[in-house]
Amino acid sequence: MSEPTFEEELRPPYEEGVLLDVRGIRTYFFTEEGIVRALENVSYKVYEAKTLGIVGESGCGKSVSALSVMGIVPDPPGKIIEGEVWYRGEDLRKKSDAEMRTIRGNKMAMIFQDPMTSLNPVLTVGDQIMEAIRLHQEVDLQTARENAIKIMDLVGIPSAVDRVDDYPFMFSGGMRQRVMIAMSLSCNPELLIADEPTTALDVTIQAQILNILKAIRNEFNMSIMLITHDLGVIAELTDYVTVMYAGYIVEYASTIELFKNPMHPYSIALLGAIPKPDTRKDDDLTIIPGAIPNLITPPPGCRFHPRCSHTMDICKKEITKLRQVAPQHTVRCHLFNKYPVAEVEEYTEKMRERYQREQLEEIQTKKFKRRLKKFIKGRE
Numbered sequence: 001m002s003e004p005t006f007e008e009e010l011r012p013p014y015e016e017g018v019l020l021d022v023r024g025i026r027t028y029f030f031t032e033e034g035i036v037r038a039l040e041n042v043s044y045k046v047y048e049a050k051t052l053g054i055v056g057e058s059g060c061g062k063s064v065s066a067l068s069v070m071g072i073v074p075d076p077p078g079k080i081i082e083g084e085v086w087y088r089g090e091d092l093r094k095k096s097d098a099e100m101r102t103i104r105g106n107k108m109a110m111i112f113q114d115p116m117t118s119l120n121p122v123l124t125v126g127d128q129i130m131e132a133i134r135l136h137q138e139v140d141l142q143t144a145r146e147n148a149i150k151i152m153d154l155v156g157i158p159s160a161v162d163r164v165d166d167y168p169f170m171f172s173g174g175m176r177q178r179v180m181i182a183m184s185l186s187c188n189p190e191l192l193i194a195d196e197p198t199t200a201l202d203v204t205i206q207a208q209i210l211n212i213l214k215a216i217r218n219e220f221n222m223s224i225m226l227i228t229h230d231l232g233v234i235a236e237l238t239d240y241v242t243v244m245y246a247g248y249i250v251e252y253a254s255t256i257e258l259f260k261n262p263m264h265p266y267s268i269a270l271l272g273a274i275p276k277p278d279t280r281k282d283d284d285l286t287i288i289p290g291a292i293p294n295l296i297t298p299p300p301g302c303r304f305h306p307r308c309s310h311t312m313d314i315c316k317k318e319i320t321k322l323r324q325v326a327p328q329h330t331v332r333c334h335l336f337n338k339y340p341v342a343e344v345e346e347y348t349e350k351m352r353e354r355y356q357r358e359q360l361e362e363i364q365t366k367k368f369k370r371r372l373k374k375f376i377k378g379r380e
């Protein structure tokens with residue numbers, strides 16, 4: 001019997017310790033230009049009190065994946081064509097709009113890349129946090145205000161008592177993101193979905209926001225789904241990683257496993273593209289040749305094949321299933337179907353050699369992780 005694929009592995013209806021279980025989601029956008037095949041058979045799990053990272057270049061389908069979970073894919077033009085979103089043993093796709101609004105308010109919260117677009121410019125930040133609190137708790141205005149100040153304090157907004165009556169434009173980008181995090185925490189969610197929460201911020205502030213997310217995860221035992229194109233952020237904060245390419249999950253592993261033993265050629269290339277701690281800005285970066293395909297007319301077969309240096313004939317015709325290569329590690333690549341798992345290791349060794357040998361060797365060592373941590377700390 002062949003080994004189970006990740007999708008098959010996901011079949012049990014409810015698994016202890018799994019908060020979110022996304023199964024075979026396909027989301028398309030029906031536009032005038034054609035059908036954008038944004039998500040194809042996407043499956044992943046978020047465990048209780050753990051952080052799942054979703055990583056990939058821009059346009060891979062990371063945000064659409066989050067919107068699909070939250071039930072807020074813009075329709076039209078978007079539609080979830082098929083798939084299930086299980087949350088604590090219930091399929092959210094079967095819920096009504098009203099039920100989903102309640103779930104979004106009470107169980108899941110989402111923070112976005114650009115906090116300004118999610119804040120109301122004509123209301124004070126205090127009013128907005130208080131509104132979020134009163135939506136979920138029956139408390140009077142005074143208590144809501146006190147709680148708002150407490151949460152602002154918690155996310156590191158200095159002099160929260162004074163700043164509670166300020167308007168969003170009076171806050172810097174980093175402080176606005178803290179306000180957004182405060183609002184998302186006000187309903188005490190079980191799952192926080194953070195979509196590129198640090199991308200719009202400068203590096204010093206990025207590190208501070210990451211530290212806040214870390215503190216939240218540890219203090220509240222919250223599950224976090226962290227979407228980013230930055231593997232440095234993944235290394236800092238996540239327990240598991242899903243690597244996405246052009247609408248498909250191409251690799252899933254524990255974070256340590258992915259950094260130690262990346263297998264999919266795209267993951268290996270992404271890891272090769274991490275700036276080294278001593279890299280000067282815009283210097284020496286490994287850029288993955290080529291670009292993400294247009295998802296209206298994606299390449300047939302493996303969508304990565306035009307950019308892959310291992311492309312075989314079959315890659316241009318067929319997309320393969322995710323194949324389990326280790327207990328917490330699945331890969332979608334023909335290389336791993338063609339060869340027995342035992343030989344896969346040898347193969348990845350060869351692949352690694354092709355991609356910036358020195359950089360990758362460094363990535364595979366603990367030293368790299370230490371240096372990366374130091375590098376990120378150094379940004380603070």
Ligand SMILES: Nc1ncnc2c1ncn2[C@@H]1O[C@H](COP(=O)(O)OP(=O)(O)O)[C@@H](O)[C@H]1O
Pocket residue numbers: 029031036038056057058059060061062063064065074077078295
């Ligand atoms: N509202 C929309 N209408 C049409 N296409 C969309 C829409 N939103 C996203 N897409 C397409 O879906 C694909 C995945 O987008 P997205 O999830 O935003 O990527 P990522 O977050 O990884 O950068 C892209 O090809 C994007 O153009």
Ligand code: SF4
Pocket residue numbers: 264265266302303304305306308309310311312315332333334335
């Ligand atoms: S399936 Fe083929 S083209 Fe795609 S990543 Fe693997 S080797 Fe490269």
Ligand SMILES: [Mg+2]
Pocket residue numbers: 062063064195196
């Ligand atoms: Mg996005």
